[in-house]
Amino acid sequence: MPTPKKGPHLASSPAHERLMLANMSTSLFQHSRITTTLPKAKRLRPLAERLITFAKRGDLHSRRRVMRVIRNKSVVHRLFTEIAQQMEQREGGYTRIVKIAPRHGDAAPQAIIELVTEPVSAKQAVVKEAQAAAKVASDAETKPAETAPQAVEAEATATKKDDEKQAE
Structure with missing residues (x-):
């Protein structure tokens, strides 16, 4: 107490x-x-x-x-x-x-x-869950989206170098 x-x-x-x-x-x-x-x-x-x-x-x-x-x-x-x-x-x-x-x-x-x-409003519970899911999804999308272009650029430069070596 x-x-x-x-x-x-x-x-x-x-x-x-x-x-x-x-x-x-x-x-x-x-x-x-x-x-x-x-x-x-x-x-x-x-x-x-x-x-x-x-x-x-x-x-x-x-x-x-x-x-x-x-x-x-x-x-x-x-x-x-x-x-x-x-x-x-x-x-x-x-x-x-x-x-x-x-x-x-x-x-x-x-x-x-x-x-x-009174029971907790189902609408409020759904809204909170939706906000949490949207936040997680947006975090997941931003991280791969940032790394994906870098990975694509790295692959493109690697293939260009391989092509140049094969041409020689």
């Missing part, structure tokens, strides 16, 4: 802050969305995304690292089986923060933090 940031604290102590973020991440993975204050949501996002990255790896060491933060085994199981499978094609950006109206009691800015469950 990352060390608490310098500056304003979300809780009374770093230990309380870690426990609060752990409880919020447990609730996020259990319910797929939670409503909280905006600063808490912004602090929760990197932790939740790191835990999802561990879940995507799926090995025993990753499971144990996640269990340090999330103490509920059923939530960890859901994270490693369902959520990691949903996020398999996604390379990051597993959570979304949406600002909502302020809280009535103290006018604190509220936000909803939720897991992004």
